[in-house]
Amino acid sequence: MEYVTPEGFRLDGRRPMEMRQLRAEIGVVSRADGSAVFEMGNTKVIAAVYGPREVKNRSEQLNDQALVRCEYSMANFSTGDRRRKHKGDRRSTEISLVIRQTMEACILTHLMPRSQIDIFVQVLQADGGTRSACINAATLALADAGIPMSDLVTSCSAGYLNNTPLLDLNYVEDSAGGPDVTVGILPKLDKVTLLQMDAKLPMNILENVMQLATEGCKAVANYIREVLLNNTKQLEFRRGV
Amino acid sequence: MLQSKSFVRKTKQGKVVKVVREHYLRDDIYCGATFCKVCDVSGARLTPDASNIIVVDTNVVLHQIDLLENPAIDYVVVLSVVLDEVKNKNISVYNRLRAICSNSLRKFFVFSNEYHKDTYVKALAGETPNDRNDRAIRVAAQWYQNHLGSSSCVLLITNDRENKRKAIDEGISAETVESYVKSLGKPELLDLVVQPQSGDVNMEEVEDLRPSKRKVIYIEHKPMSEITSGLLRGILHQGKLRVNRYNPFEAYVGSESIGDEIVIYGRSNMNRAFDGDIVAVEILPREQWQEEKSLAIAEEEDEEEDVHLAPSSADDAPRVIDAKQGSEGNTVPARPSGRVVGVIKRNWHSYCGSLDPMPMPAGNAGVAHALFVSKDRRIPKIRIQTRQLGNLLDKRIIVSVDSWDCVSRYPSGHYVRTIGEIGDKETETEVVLIENDIDARPFTSQVLACLPPLPWSVSSEDLANPIRQDLRHLRVFSVDPPGCKDIDDALHCTALPNGNFEVGVHIADVTNFVYPGTPLDDEASQRGTSVYLVDRRIDMLPKPLTEDICSLRNEVERLAFSVIWEMTPEADIISTRFTKSVIKSSAALSYVEAQARMDDSRLMDPVTADLRNMNTLAKIMRHRRIDRGALTLASAEVKFQIDTETHDPLDIGMYQIREANQMVEEFMLAANISVGEQILKHFPLCSLLRRHPSPTKEMLEPLLRTAAAIGIDLDVTSSKTLADSLDQAVGDDPYFNKLIRILTTRCMTQAVYFCSGDLTPPEFHHYGLAAALYTHFTSPIRRYADVIVHRLLAASLGINKLPDIFQDGTRLTSIADNLNYRHRNAQMASRASVELHTLIYFKKRPTDTEARIVKIRSNGFIVFVPKYGIEGPVYLTTRADKGGEWIVDEHQQKVKKTDGSVSYSVLQTVKIHMEVVEPQPNRPKLQLTVI
Numbered sequence A: 001m002e003y004v005t006p007e008g009f010r011l012d013g014r015r016p017m018e019m020r021q022l023r024a025e026i027g028v029v030s031r032a033d034g035s036a037v038f039e040m041g042n043t044k045v046i047a048a049v050y051g052p053r054e055v056k057n058r059s060e061q062l063n064d065q066a067l068v069r070c071e072y073s074m075a076n077f078s079t080g081d082r083r084r085k086h087k088g089d090r091r092s093t094e095i096s097l098v099i100r101q102t103m104e105a106c107i108l109t110h111l112m113p114r115s116q117i118d119i120f121v122q123v124l125q126a127d128g129g130t131r132s133a134c135i136n137a138a139t140l141a142l143a144d145a146g147i148p149m150s151d152l153v154t155s156c157s158a159g160y161l162n163n164t165p166l167l168d169l170n171y172v173e174d175s176a177g178g179p180d181v182t183v184g185i186l187p188k189l190d191k192v193t194l195l196q197m198d199a200k201l202p203m204n205i206l207e208n209v210m211q212l213a214t215e216g217c218k219a220v221a222n223y224i225r226e227v228l229l230n231n232t233k234q235l236e237f238r239r240g241v
Numbered sequence B: 001m002l003q004s005k006s007f008v009r010k011t012k013q014g015k016v017v018k019v020v021r022e023h024y025l026r027d028d029i030y031c032g033a034t035f036c037k038v039c040d041v042s043g044a045r046l047t048p049d050a051s052n053i054i055v056v057d058t059n060v061v062l063h064q065i066d067l068l069e070n071p072a073i074d075y076v077v078v079l080s081v082v083l084d085e086v087k088n089k090n091i092s093v094y095n096r097l098r099a100i101c102s103n104s105l106r107k108f109f110v111f112s113n114e115y116h117k118d119t120y121v122k123a124l125a126g127e128t129p130n131d132r133n134d135r136a137i138r139v140a141a142q143w144y145q146n147h148l149g150s151s152s153c154v155l156l157i158t159n160d161r162e163n164k165r166k167a168i169d170e171g172i173s174a175e176t177v178e179s180y181v182k183s184l185g186k187p188e189l190l191d192l193v194v195q196p197q198s199g200d201v202n203m204e205e206v207e208d209l210r211p212s213k214r215k216v217i218y219i220e221h222k223p224m225s226e227i228t229s230g231l232l233r234g235i236l237h238q239g240k241l242r243v244n245r246y247n248p249f250e251a252y253v254g255s256e257s258i259g260d261e262i263v264i265y266g267r268s269n270m271n272r273a274f275d276g277d278i279v280a281v282e283i284l285p286r287e288q289w290q291e292e293k294s295l296a297i298a299e300e301e302d303e304e305e306d307v308h309l310a311p312s313s314a315d316d317a318p319r320v321i322d323a324k325q326g327s328e329g330n331t332v333p334a335r336p337s338g339r340v341v342g343v344i345k346r347n348w349h350s351y352c353g354s355l356d357p358m359p360m361p362a363g364n365a366g367v368a369h370a371l372f373v374s375k376d377r378r379i380p381k382i383r384i385q386t387r388q389l390g391n392l393l394d395k396r397i398i399v400s401v402d403s404w405d406c407v408s409r410y411p412s413g414h415y416v417r418t419i420g421e422i423g424d425k426e427t428e429t430e431v432v433l434i435e436n437d438i439d440a441r442p443f444t445s446q447v448l449a450c451l452p453p454l455p456w457s458v459s460s461e462d463l464a465n466p467i468r469q470d471l472r473h474l475r476v477f478s479v480d481p482p483g484c485k486d487i488d489d490a491l492h493c494t495a496l497p498n499g500n501f502e503v504g505v506h507i508a509d510v511t512n513f514v515y516p517g518t519p520l521d522d523e524a525s526q527r528g529t530s531v532y533l534v535d536r537r538i539d540m541l542p543k544p545l546t547e548d549i550c551s552l553r554n555e556v557e558r559l560a561f562s563v564i565w566e567m568t569p570e571a572d573i574i575s576t577r578f579t580k581s582v583i584k585s586s587a588a589l590s591y592v593e594a595q596a597r598m599d600d601s602r603l604m605d606p607v608t609a610d611l612r613n614m615n616t617l618a619k620i621m622r623h624r625r626i627d628r629g630a631l632t633l634a635s636a637e638v639k640f641q642i643d644t645e646t647h648d649p650l651d652i653g654m655y656q657i658r659e660a661n662q663m664v665e666e667f668m669l670a671a672n673i674s675v676g677e678q679i680l681k682h683f684p685l686c687s688l689l690r691r692h693p694s695p696t697k698e699m700l701e702p703l704l705r706t707a708a709a710i711g712i713d714l715d716v717t718s719s720k721t722l723a724d725s726l727d728q729a730v731g732d733d734p735y736f737n738k739l740i741r742i743l744t745t746r747c748m749t750q751a752v753y754f755c756s757g758d759l760t761p762p763e764f765h766h767y768g769l770a771a772a773l774y775t776h777f778t779s780p781i782r783r784y785a786d787v788i789v790h791r792l793l794a795a796s797l798g799i800n801k802l803p804d805i806f807q808d809g810t811r812l813t814s815i816a817d818n819l820n821y822r823h824r825n826a827q828m829a830s831r832a833s834v835e836l837h838t839l840i841y842f843k844k845r846p847t848d849t850e851a852r853i854v855k856i857r858s859n860g861f862i863v864f865v866p867k868y869g870i871e872g873p874v875y876l877t878t879r880a881d882k883g884g885e886w887i888v889d890e891h892q893q894k895v896k897k898t899d900g901s902v903s904y905s906v907l908q909t910v911k912i913h914m915e916v917v918e919p920q921p922n923r924p925k926l927q928l929t930v931i
């Protein structure tokens, strides 16, 4: 199968180094302390954050830092076949854990001892790169909730098909069976907090693909900053400052 | 980075689920004209000197690809919508179109209209995909005209009337292929244009010319829906049609659904299917199975058999038609016969051959209909139209097939190109190469760039490399045919203090220079093997590697991959080790030299002593192998002496096999087996091995019949019993035994490569060598299989990592298939080359010689000429009065005159006269007559 034409176009008309269109909206769930919808092309994810609040289950309470919990799920209508998605399956448990660990790394948990932060992420529409979209949505929701963080976390994936590194795989490219590298970074600190791949790739190529994914993360970070800035400006405007 | 454009969503309706795909439209796609003022011109192909810029539609590409490949057609814009459609409909045309587009000498430009914001069209409600694509093509053509303005004229080429009309309505210039080609003023190009299908004006003219052809000759093919349901219900059977190479009126379809081969007799049952087509077959009623056979024979005799090189295996030999079984009438036919009812996938490509000789027609505006005869006998004659008949009659040409409808006896096609004059050695050699799909082009610069710089020599790093053992102190030598430049094997034999021998086989370390995944490796993998023709060699690897860097020449240090055994004087292997090494050969001997040294009892030098020791060991090993049941088969290989100036053959004769050949062969076999065991132990699922299937009863049937006729009983229950009975088959003359062995050999199929993961261990068996497993390790310079095996062996020793490709079972299987295909083609090509030179040789030298009868026919017999390794028919009667005064005794394999004065029986020696005749102008052939 040809995923990149000799003219350098991917199936959806992008060039190998291009990302899908990004779109984000803050404050979509009014009851939550912070919330956001994040879209990468046709992948659409909603995140809601509650907290910091009192720990519900006293036995889990941590005395020196906040407890971060994360629940990931996929809406039944998120894929073409509209199957009922089980909540506690292996895949969603794994992704919940990945998101929790990634977010925990940037939340300043020691500032909020004996409290709990809940992150709920749901995939509304899946078209590849859901993992990255979830992390990006969670970052925005956390920022919206005003939770102190050392930096934003942004994520993007990249793959390798037809001997070409490709940024931000969509579903068709993702199901080609090639390697899919998901990277999460702290853009300001320039640190990698997440790196996942479930295939084999020669070392030198992995470096290129990872580099590309990191570039993608930086682009996402720029976009997220812009969104946050606009949001802040609106808040200022509403308050009449 | 983030460059998303305004975009629309394209919705495709799948079976049940709705699939939503993003489709980004862009403004950074350029027109490809070098003279464009607004676009980026870095990748531009279209120069301003064109009178027209051509936009072609999908059907033009699909049907007129030969025309597009002609350099006279240029300044073509290929739209991505066209590319996509072509790719879905015919992948081979797609690949050819892609090849033109990437050729820097051609001015073809790919315009990704589907991603351009101004040329993307959305399907309208109720519009079929075809109409939508036609509209997209028109929109793109219009865009080009507007974009380039008056500086050039954009012309849409389409044979679709409706599309052309709409285009003109929309203000786009449009023309049909034919009228465009006519406007170019090059009449020879018109031959390349495929004639439109029936129903069009042009075709009617043809039909009028030949009213007799109007009747339906073939049964209409069933529609696809009926075929699909028939296959599902098990009424029809699907499989690939393979036409008998020596009898084009007989074909086989290997069907999985009935687990047997279905035989198809006669052209009408083949119903327009070509060799290699995937067809749907219907089984004929049982009572028709016999009847069809006798019919096939009658038909067969219309076509005359040619003198050809004696077959060396069952794959080369004609399948026997069991006429005898039919006449006796009491045996149940073994295989079902059937009839093709539909073609699921065509295997049409272009064919090499010449036109049937015919007189020049008068008038008719220079357009003539001619019949093309392919060199490949499996292909039926093809009707073509040409305007240059006089020019083509004495040429070898290439012709493509376009269509075959049920009212015409022959398929119709079109002329593609001329190779050269018939009978010219260069032309005929090119025909051989094209026919066998052999790539004889020089290596590309990318491939050559992978070679190490010359002059190359063993470096100090090589010597210091811990994986490489320094064996330069060993007395290594090589034994090869005289004048061999690509020496890939060398040997050594050292007597050990304990009375044993250390014997080493050293093979050129090709994989040290050919890395996986490089252009060099890809090219070698594609070529698969070197091809040896009589007067030239087509290398698998570039010359600097084969003749210098890898060649284990004498007195130079070379890198090798060594197999070293410790053997007792009884040739029992005590230990085996494998290592990469550095060697320095002390002598490069020819077989003749090695033999002479061993025979000359006065010589006592160390190399000669080694040779004698090795020969003693080899004899024991050989003896043991034969005891195990290995067959000593024989083939009739011939050797030419070529004039160094004219490259014409001066002399031919049988290739003589000496003890020295057998000695080298024995150690190569042993090395291959040792390596096979080693790689299979480490990589049970992805080793490349070679197997030789046991022959079936059916395959040995003609041999048994011949043997029975002369009173010899062959026991074919196992290779061991066969070998024994072959040993006992001694006739009154010395050549008799060899003849029987030659006849046995040609009943066997050839050994094949396979991937160990695809079969179970019992199937690994190599019948001819009586070995449980076997592989190829000893000739990496000229066989790619050996390169793969070298990599496997190196990985098993921990020297290299196993390349990724070995983890992919299907890729590995397809590599093995390709190797078998290339191997087979290489053999066919060398045989064809020998046949060609035989013909040239006998042209000037009519000869009388002895021949042996190998098969009895109703009107004569087939003889084998041992001296020249050829085989051909001798006719006792002219074809006009069949049979007549001769009677055939099938049982005793005899043909005798009615009055009993003369009789010929199988294996009898006859004196024959060989002469080249030209029954038709420019069609020389070798004729055998009895004297």
Ligand SMILES: [Zn+2]
Binding pocket: B030, B031, B032, B033, B036, B037, B038, B039, B147
């Ligand atoms: Zn332009």
